[in-house]
Amino acid sequence: MPALIPRACRKRGCGGTTTDRSGYCVAHRNEGWQQHQQGKSRHERGYGSQWDIRRARILKRDNHLCQSCLRNGRAVEAKTVDHILAKAHGGTDDDSNLESLCWPCHHGKTSRERLK
Structure with a gap:
């Protein structure tokens, strides 16, 4: 596999590649997410009492089962509700854009989305 061509770091003013x-370069790799969420409460990020109500409704709709695991033939208890299409990529809080996930599936999906 050919080596990747180094690109300039996305951090403004950084001369790294x-x-x-x-x-992002090694020094700034985690800053993109931190700056996006820094100093904001869950209510300021859109996860207040209305989200709690919506979350409970989605978990009940999905029978508290991880939808990703269910698609793979396993029944695993869901603990989180996640956006199918992330809000950062144009998704909404509509019930049709939400699904119940277990922690490992949620973590994996979020990690993959950060690479996009």
Whole structure:
């Protein structure tokens, strides 16, 4: 496999280069997410009492089962509700864009989305 061509770091003012898919050099790799969420409460991020009600409704709709695991033939208890299409990528809080997931599936999906 050919080596990747180094690109400029996405951090403004940084002279570093990277071949990482995130676009950030080693020194700034975690800053994209931190800056997005820094200093905001869950209510400011859109996860207040209305989200709690919506979350309970989605978990009940999905019978508290992880929808990703269910698609793979396993019945695993869901603990989280996640956006199918992330809000950062144009998704909404509509029930049709939400699904119940277990922690491992939620973590994996979120990690993959950060690479996009």
